[in-house]
Amino acid sequence: MASRLRGRRRTPSPARRPRLPLRYLLPVLVLCATLAMLMLRGYVHSEILADHRIRPESAHDQVPAKILDGGPVIDTRGGAVTSLRIPDHRIVLTFDDGPDPTWTPKVLDVLKRHHAHAVFFVTGTMTSRHPDLVRRMVAEGHEVGVHTFGHPDLSYHSTRRIDWELSQSQLALAGAAGIRSSLFRPPYSSFADAMDDRSWPVTEYVGSRGYLTVVDDIDSEDWRRPGVARIIRNATPHGGKGAVVLMHDSGGDRHQTVQALDRYLSRLQQQGYAFQTVTEALKAPSADTPVSGLDRWKGKVWIFLVRAADDVTGALVAGLAVTGVLVLARFALMLLLAGVHARRTRRPDFRWGEESVTEPVSVLVPAYNEAKCIENTVRSLMRSEHPIEVLVVDDGSTDGTAGIVAALDLPNVRVIRQANAGKPAALNRGVAEARYDLIVMMDGDTVFEPSTVRELVQPFADPRVGAVAGNAKVGNKHRLIGAWQHIEYVMGFNLDRRMYDILRCMPTIPGAVGAFRRAALHRVGGMSDDTLAEDTDITMALHRDGWRVVYAERARAWTEAPESVQQLWSQRYRWSYGTMQAIWKHRRALFERGPSGRFGRVGLPLVSLFMVLAPLLAPLIDLFLVYGLVFGPTVKTIGAWCGVLAVQAVCAAYAFALDRERLTPLLSLPLQQILYRQLMYVVLLQSWITALTGGRLRWQKLRRMGGVAAPPAERNLSSPLRTG
Template sequence: MSRHQRSRRATPRSRRLAVPPLRFFLPLTVLVTLLALLVLRGMANNEVFHDERIAVSVDKGTVPPSVLQGGPIVDARGARNDKPVSYTIPDKTVVLSFDDGPSAKWTPKILKVLADEHVHADFFVTGSMATRNPSTIRRIVAGGHEIGLHTFTHPDLALQSSTRLSWELGETQLALAGVAGIHTSLFRPPYSSTADALDDWSWPVTKEVGSDGYLVAFINKDTDDWKRPGVNAIVKAAMPELPGQGEMVLMHDAGGNRSQTLAALPLIIEKLKAEGYTFKTIGEALGTGSANTRVTGYDLWAGKAFLWCTTFSVRLMPWLVALLAFVGTAVFLRFALMLVLSVVHVRRTRKRGFSWGEPVTEPVTVIVPAYNEQECIANTLLSLARSDHPIEVIVVDDGSTDDTASIVEELDLPMVRLICQPNSGKPAALNTGVAAASYDLIVMMDGDTVFEPSTVRELVQPFADPRIGAVAGNAKVGNRDTLIGAWQHIEYVMGFNLDRRMYDVLSCMPTIPGAVGGFRRTALDQVGGMSDETLAEDTDVTMALHRDGWKIVYAEKARAWTEAPGNLRQLWSQRYRWSYGTMQAMWKHRHAVLERGAAGHFGRVGLPFVAVFMVLTPLLAPAIDIAMIYGVVFVDPYKTLGAWFGVMGAQAVLAWWSFHLDGEKPWHLITLPLQQVVYRVLMYMVLLQSWITALTGGRLRWQKLRRTGEVGLDVTMGEMPS
């Protein structure tokens, strides 16, 4: 066994660092919070848990006759649960009750009529309406009226579980506490009417809410005002059956156009007053005092917190929806732009007779920065030895602690020079290589990358144009046989190389990939070489070249095969560094937005593209998945899934096209739907952590990925389409 083979030993398990839980906990907390805000907004708008089913039963065997034949108010509280008591409204007394509110439009107008007539009434409110109209609730309380519960989302509780019932009442009490600092002991079931309409389905609900301490209020007279039968019909329906008989009248202050209710109300009051009736609340009619009690302490603050969160969600969501709509529109426009401009790029670069100028045949210096690359460095150098273009190779060993330098020496390749230096970082290693280079054209590659024989030749041909300062090559994933490798293969072909065709046509290439990039030495010298001010030295130097007036293009045939991270932990580390470094480079070159010429073009075209599609869109993309979950569960699953699959379909078309352009077999695309979801969440987490690092002024040090050396020379045998 050779020393080269012996050196490929596994990293001891004890030296592997555990993934900090915070990197997962914080982003997932934000996603869960976003989902909770969506649910709160849905509750406030009666979208979540909405159920319009109505129970139908004719059996009344379980309902006590005393209840069926009694008054509209049923007391099944505490000890009376087994022997409920019903109360009638005293003679010559009317309780006006309004359901389904409050409404911001109609309830204040009804309150004005009641105030003008010096009449108090009962308002059975839903929690969703209360959270949307808090000031109206406070006006009801301030006017001396009584408030009762009418559930939160207005379902027929006969069809709901006990848990749902408790939730409907509890959340509405929270809303009342937060809005007006009160709780109430009054309850009216949705879709209820007179007490003699109770049946074997609805009676258990009355008993259960009674056991929770609620007085259940039914009615004597239903005006059917919600049907809008006409003002006279509403007034007529409100009149007592027998002269002098007390009654509880049902009307509505929300749920639709209540102009007829508003017009009928003063007529009802005047007519009944003329007959000697007085108007009271339920508490006043029964002589028990108000059913509304003030809350303090925990109940009050819990209610205020609930109201604040609900209000925040209602106000936030339109902005978030608008932002997501903008991002969605931008993404589809980008899809269209990538398709169109990729066609433009292909027609321009593949047309018969195309060339950058006279063939570039001059020798090239290839710089390979290496830090602990013992698993890969042999394959990298052997691939360069097969190059069909004259090259010298400079391997800069940046303080490796493994056998990287020894392997380079053992290979003893004539075109390879080894320079060893103390560990100083990749930018310093690259600058060392540039300083030692013999030639003006320089190719930079990673120590885990394998070149095809034609890669260097194809990469330097654009330098026939003296305006070109750098060239981006075609980086491809070599270890694509695993699920994670296949996902990254899709990302490289679809997300990187198709992007580069678009950026080439727009003249705003943001990054020369570290795996395969060509530079004119003069251009590098003018921008000060590779900078260590950011963790994305390749993005940093590319932006600097744009600002210095150099043109940067994409060479699709200059293919390099790189070893992508083999697990999610390493993928996280790599993308965290990329994301944070990209943010650093954008901030460093932000002034390009205000500059003129090529620098200004990049600043006003390239930087916004990077900001929107490499930072903002991935950060917001998981919100689209959260919205999809919300839509499937609470809104319309068919339309939601249809829209989601529509987006997936558009991405699939774009992915197939990108694979076609790169001459790749499309069978890896079967993992595209899962890749899109996993990558969205992963990139969201990475970007959120990067933002936190940036905003807190944290420093992210270089993170070395563990390599396996599985990308060998055999991966370079593929053919690029003509």
């Protein structure tokens, strides 16, 4: 038995299909749904399908004589060719191109006042957008006819396109009023004797699909807006004859049409004319027949989706307006306040206190699997111009990080080993072990310039200062992603910090380069692991406790930015989600008094607007760029987008000038705005969804490449002007 069991082959368990996590799936679904709504909106508004070509008149050899000499109602159904005229003293008023939300209700009001009926040849696009007006037409006894979906000259198109124009129009009518119409009027049509060899095949084909084609006897030419008297004169038949009269209730300003219609109806009714629909005048069954069942529900769904697309687009347009205001407000504040900050801190007589800070400093380096970077980091500290001790807190590394530091055997460098407990715990352990009252914190992948620590601690000459933010820069900017992050760091982070410094609501001490007063850390309880952005959390806590948090632009640190999209995604996902957590954690500051209340009513709204809401809405600029390129107006869209880009370029150039950076990386700014911003948007959207769904995000360790070998000062770049 045992041998049989050993010989039996195991049936492999079916492989589990990988599932897309909800936090990735929801952003994808939101983006797809948004794009679908925009595409539907453009489709319904005929911005992509608009075809304004009009074929010039051609020969009419193939048109039957009885059509050319006949009446305005042409019946080619069932292979027959029949022409019908309107009886004497009957007028069929027809209105083309609607329904229009401004002019159609006014036309209907005039018709109702005179107890007159008419025929409205509506387009599918306008019917889809204004279904309530079509319902009113039917309810008040008017007849509705098909004027195609997008108003093209059908003589240019195939039978397949003609079928599509008709079926889409019927779908809209079914959804709007629950009817199907057998009346048809070709766009750009005229009198029966104007039928030519190009338009006649269309009339024949449409008849084979069950439609009665209606042209006109009299053109009021109201579309020219010739004046009320001229419209009435053009529309009046002679000798009591019946006629199909062409007017318009859409396509432009129709106030002359409305005014003329009122006088026209009064005058001709006094002359004994009756205003009827086509089928009333011909004593035929109504051309509008009810639809039910699946066709009715398809129409309802169509109208619902069109309305939803319009609502979504309207909301996006409002969001775009909000984005524009936020972006311009942010840029204006940054340009104004960053300049104030630069002028203030660069004055020859500017000092943080009466004396320079010369006391020794403890530098904490939390490290987890930083074997590729840690030696460069520690050696950069050994070149410091300020007296320091270095504490490398190894947080349970498995790659020999602690051993590398110990083997260096450098003076004033201590290695503290602990089981893996996370960065906040490592920093708190370092604070507890530090000898000095001023604490500098940095990341294990960062290198300092010789002057960094000295510049970073000078603001502590002011006893009100509890923490100082340094100037973090991208050290590995030789690749495209690194160059984009370099732009972001210089413009989006450091220019922001100048602004927040003036407003006294600095939101974040960067983990790569920051300094703290030990007393301030103790008062707020040290670094917390309540959020994934412990640097933002501690900064907000210090503000609420009444400490000043300032920015030291000369305290430069060079950090290793993520070099792959996946690593960048992980980092920014954690930052975004952690920032939201910190805002939520300190939300009570909105209602408190004193320093906490000031930060809550100034700092929290600014951080929420500029770091959470504005980045979430900013991609609308690019979304509407794509929409405008596809659906139009193309030139205006490109001009508007270039205007926004120009504003950003000016701000970026100003930020680079303040930081004494070369402008060369800004050549990639347009591409950064198109691609990088979309990635940041999806990351922020994912963070929102994670927060709203109650998800938890674990700390995500980035894979270091050791790409920042030494401070730029070691590469003969010690002058104030930095290289790009």
